[in-house]
Amino acid sequence: GAGVSQSPSNKVTEKGKDVELRCDPISGHTALYWYRQSLGQGLEFLIYFQGNSAPDKSGLPSDRFSAERTGGSVSTLTIQRTQQEDSAVYLCASSTRAAGQGDTQYFGPGTRLTVL
Amino acid sequence: GQSLEQPSEVTAVEGAIVQINCTYQTSGFYGLSWYQQHDGGAPTFLSYNALDGLEETGRFSSFLSRSDSYGYLLLQELQMKDSASYFCAVRDHKDSNYQLIWGAGTKLIIKP
Numbered sequence: 001g002a003g004v005s006q007s008p009s010n011k012v013t014e015k016g017k018d019v020e021l022r023c024d025p026i027s028g029h030t031a032l033y034w035y036r037q038s039l040g041q042g043l044e045f046l047i048y049f050q051g052n053s054a055p056d057k058s059g060l061p062s063d064r065f066s067a068e069r070t071g072g073s074v075s076t077l078t079i080q081r082t083q084q085e086d087s088a089v090y091l092c093a094s095s096t097r098a099a100g101q102g103d104t105q106y107f108g109p110g111t112r113l114t115v116l
Numbered sequence: 117g118q119s120l121e122q123p124s125e126v127t128a129v130e131g132a133i134v135q136i137n138c139t140y141q142t143s144g145f146y147g148l149s150w151y152q153q154h155d156g157g158a159p160t161f162l163s164y165n166a167l168d169g170l171e172e173t174g175r176f177s178s179f180l181s182r183s184d185s186y187g188y189l190l191l192q193e194l195q196m197k198d199s200a201s202y203f204c205a206v207r208d209h210k211d212s213n214y215q216l217i218w219g220a221g222t223k224l225i226i227k228p
Contacts, residue, residue: 033216042203042220043159056215091158103207103216104149107158 002026004108006092012114013082021077021111025094033105034067034077035091043091049075082115089113118142120219122204127225128194136189136222138204146207148180148187149216154200162189162202191224199226 005024013019025032034046045059049069060066064082069075079086089112093105120140128134138148147166151159165171165180165187177190191198201223205216 040223043218045215045218048215093159103147104161104164105151105159105216107160109158 004092004094004106006090006108006111008111009109010112010114012116014116015084016081018078018080019082019113021079021090021092021113023075023077023092023094023108025073025075025092026106027073029094029096029106030072031095031103032069032075033093033095034075035093036061036088037091037110038088046077046090079113082113084115087113087115118206118208118217120204120206120217122202122219122222124220125223125225127227130194130196130226130228132194133190133192134194134224136191136202136204136224138187138189138219140185140187140204140206140217140219142206142208142217144208145182145185146209148178149205149207150176150178150189151203151205152200153203153221159203194226196226196228199224 007022030051032049035043036046037043047067048056064080067077089110091110092108095103095105122138149164150162152162153159163171163178165178168180168182170177170179175192180187201221203221204219208217
């Protein structure tokens with residue numbers, strides 16, 4: 001079946017511009033995560049959606065970052081007034097809470113964001 | 117606070133065995149997962165331990181000791197394609213939801 005997809009795969013933007021990153025999770029997965037990964041670094045949690053619950057936004061680094069998930073499926077991460085330090089790979093993952101699966105997360109290929 | 121500690125880099129020889137350790141300090145614990153990430157790729161799931169002991173999947177095994185807040189990933193018969201970063205992650209519970217808390221990753225370098 002289809003995995004997690006993300007678009008665009010690469011995004012180059014100028015400092016101060018807004019960007020939107022899209023994630024299409026695996027069908028039926030109720031949980032969706034956004035992470036940020038700088039070159040050679042670990043995963044930085046950004047935001048988490050679970051079903052119809054209020055999202056966990058505790059990882060968002062500033063109020064320039066926001067995300068929404070429409071209809072419990074597709075999610076969009078928006079970064080306003082981008083800064084050079086926002087340059088990173090943005091990864092999306094989805095998971096199902098089926099018992100025994102340990103909340104295995106399936107990752108998309110990521111969007112590489114470069115802010116000039 | 118919550119933290120996971122793993123070595124930043126490990127070097128091994130092709131054909132050998134290597135162990136990557138992970139110690140954790142979290143408010144809750146519902147299992148330890150391992151993920152592999154090749155350069156330029158996305159993390160992919162390797163293994164999951166909810167109970168103490170060893171789980172084996174082919175050349176890879178994962179071990180957990182909950183009393184020691186410790187686990188490891190064991191890779192046998194190393195191949196060049198195993199060169200990647202390996203992340204441990206603890207499944208924790210927050211506000212009625214499960215989440216993964218991630219380590220910073222261990223870069224495995226394999227020499228011929």
